[in-house]
Amino acid sequence: MGSQYKEGYMIDLQLADKTHDEQRQGEALIIDAPVQQNSRKLYIESYGCQMNFADSEIVASILLDQGFQTTGDYKEADVVFINTCSIRENAEQRVRNRLSQFGAEKRRNPKLIVGVLGCMAERLKSKFLEEEKLVDVVVGPDAYRDLPQLIGQVEEGQKAINVLLSREETYADISPVRLNGNGITAFISIMRGCDNMCSFCVVPFTRGRERSRDPHSILAEAQDLVDKGYKEVTLLGQNVDSYKWKGADAAEDAEIEVNFAQLLEKVALLNADLRVRFSTSHPKDITDEVLYTIAKYDNICNYIHLPVQSGSSRVLELMNRTYTREWYINRVDAIRKIIPGCAISSDIIAGFCTETEEEHQETLTMMDYVGYDFAFTFSYSERPGTLAARKLEDDIPEKVKSRRLSEILVKQQEWSLKRLQENVGKTLRILVEGKSKKSDLDYCGRNDQNAMVVFPASENIKPGQYANVFIERCTSATLLGRIAD
Structure with missing residues (x-):
């Protein structure tokens, strides 16, 4: 997959935020839901492509059915998963560094379960379980339905692994939980x-x-x-x-x-x-x-x-x-x-x-x-x-x-x-996705051609609505304008 999709589009891996395939940095994924008393807490951090982020939503759906609640703080979690990417070497290194941090938390809280999901799980399964000693469970992209059983094995004192690939699995019957969603x-x-x-x-x-x-x-x-x-x-x-x-x-x-x-x-x-x-x-x-x-x-x-x-x-x-x-x-x-x-x-x-x-x-x-x-x-x-x-x-x-x-x-x-x-001086129809990362006084959204547009917020326009924005200027990555009269 070449490669999209919540943050500003930029030119290259070396330049700030990305949403395209193979460009996503680690991001904790949570849902806004009432915490059930005595529920176990799940922390998921995803790297890499859009497919990984979509897979994390499937994982959350499977485990929410088992009584888990998601959290944005791994230090309060019972289970920590990192959904990994093997496309680039530097992505693997970021994951290893993050696992070391989780390992420090695991030494403080021995009951913490740490798992690796996704592409690195399939490729480096033995290394994670046997050599690095930082991981309790390793699960490949086609084995997420098995997660409740695998977590159970770890709770009984065993290491757990399932990286079998499937010719049929599409998770078609699972309704993904929209993690960190803007509702738009x-x-x-x-x-x-x-x-x-x-x-x-x-x-x-x-x-x-x-x-x-x-x-x-x-x-x-x-x-x-x-x-x-x-x-x-x-x-x-x-x-x-x-x-x-x-x-x-x-x-x-x-x-x-x-x-x-x-x-x-x-x-x-x-x-x-x-x-x-x-x-x-x-x-x-x-x-x-x-x-x-x-x-x-x-x-x-x-x-x-x-x-x-x-x-x-x-x-x-x-x-x-x-x-x-x-x-x-x-x-x-x-x-x-x-x-x-x-x-x-x-x-x-x-x-x-x-x-x-x-x-x-x-x-x-x-x-x-x-x-x-x-x-x-x-x-x-x-x-x-x-x-x-x-x-x-x-x-x-x-x-x-x-x-x-x-x-x-x-x-x-x-x-x-x-x-x-080429867009400067034009009025574009923008889907407002939310506040700009740099200022709560500005909205951001994308036009039909996927260019990111930033413009002053208005009481008359809310996220999830379309706005006609007059483009006044641009950088090499972003269009800047104002809501058209």
């Missing part, structure tokens, strides 16, 4: 796993094979959110464009097949006031049918995250991305033609194995061709177990990787500023 925006997981074997990526090994969720359950979840007053949903998958479900339709008394374009339309038709976003698209799979569906419905946001990773066809082949530079440009051209004004963002890797200086320049020229609204950029980080780690030499010096990454960052800052400057 929410994620809906439409599929799990990934069948794309990109040579740099661990996701197929940590999340298993791709499987699509029953569309009836997706629509029911979306309708429930609408009924509760939510105004925006983001459909999540490692590769949403490969969504495909076959099954029975009770209404039609027949077997049906639903692809992503059809699912997107069904969600959009639930309520014209519900904004619909999605992430992530794969360049090899995004179809004109999807693009025409976006163009057809005003409430499907004109924003597509389309990770390129590299501008070089040779490097893309080494990455096993299964498309060429020319194919990617064809898809960008189709987006520009079918959805004029659509924002496009990307993921870019600097210094992949054997990348030459000329191929690095091809990435820079691709950035100029597309003119990304924003991008998430990384130096290549070899991940154990991947095809690249087994077959390719990580032969680009770190100094060269850093310099190439710097050049990519500078170019993206230029394009981000240029794209935002």
